[in-house]
Amino acid sequence: MKKLSVKLRHTLHFDFMISKELDFAIRDIADFPKPGIIFKDITPILKDAKLCTAVIDEFVKQLEGIEIDVVAGIESRGFLFGLMLANRLQIPFVPIRKKGKLPFTTVEEPCELEYGSAILELHEDAIIPGQRVLIHDDLLATGGTVSAATRLVQKLDGVVAGYAFVISLDFLNANDKLKQVSQNIISLVSYK
Numbered sequence: 641m642k643k644l645s646v647k648l649r650h651t652l653h654f655d656f657m658i659s660k661e662l663d664f665a666i667r668d669i670a671d672f673p674k675p676g677i678i679f680k681d682i683t684p685i686l687k688d689a690k691l692c693t694a695v696i697d698e699f700v701k702q703l704e705g706i707e708i709d710v711v712a713g714i715e716s717r718g719f720l721f722g723l724m725l726a727n728r729l730q731i732p733f734v735p736i737r738k739k740g741k742l743p744f745t746t747v748e749e750p751c752e753l754e755y756g757s758a759i760l761e762l763h764e765d766a767i768i769p770g771q772r773v774l775i776h777d778d779l780l781a782t783g784g785t786v787s788a789a790t791r792l793v794q795k796l797d798g799v800v801a802g803y804a805f806v807i808s809l810d811f812l813n814a815n816d817k818l819k820q821v822s823q824n825i826i827s828l829v830s831y832k
């Protein structure tokens with residue numbers, strides 16, 4: 641009992657620390673790329689190698705017990721930690737890209753995001769039917785992008801095993817949408 645509470649305290653402490661450190665590193669840029677948007681710039685995190693490792697460590701810890709076969713990362717910022725995470729887990733990484741960038745045959749889905757719209761694509765052989773896919777992006781805002789990614793995975797008969805974000809903008813309420821697909825939603829720093 642004592643052991644458990646010490647472990648729990650340690651876990652809570654660590655989660656809190658990483659979240660604080662990330663919040664400290666993330667730079668807010670007002671009115672980018674459009675007036676009214678406060679852009680969360682993650683480039684300061686990328687300059688800090690120890691913090692990048694801590695991000696991956698924390699993802700791995702929070703993913704414990706969740707079966708994942710593949711990490712799907714969304715262009716472009718979802719490639720940064722997505723590949724690092726897949727490599728740490730020693731599982732495949734597959735890129736979800738904006739239309740016209742992937743060279744092989746693709747499936748595609750339109751998406752609306754906080755400040756625009758796009759069409760996302762995934763190679764048709766990226767996922768073997770039944771594989772359990774973790775969808776990763778740097779940031780969850782309205783959830784439009786990640787919902788399109790979900791549809792792409794499902795089009796290939798993959799199973800969405802969960803979602804992992806560095807940042808979530810909780811005031812945009814995208815979590816409820818995602819919870820209908822998977823309860824496994826990880827976000828290291830949330831803005832209420």
Ligand SMILES: O=P(O)(O)OC[C@H]1O[C@H](OP(=O)(O)OP(=O)(O)O)[C@H](O)[C@@H]1O
Nearest residue numbers: 715716717753754780781782783784785
């Ligand atoms: O939840 P949503 O409202 O859909 O917004 C989130 C998406 O917006 C950003 O990508 P962006 O399209 O700006 O592309 P980038 O990663 O290439 O900068 C971010 O990296 C997510 O993919």
Ligand SMILES: Nc1ncnc2[nH]cnc12
Nearest residue numbers: 678679680754755779781
């Ligand atoms: N506020 C924001 N900051 C960074 N990336 C985003 N993608 C969608 N909304 C964003």
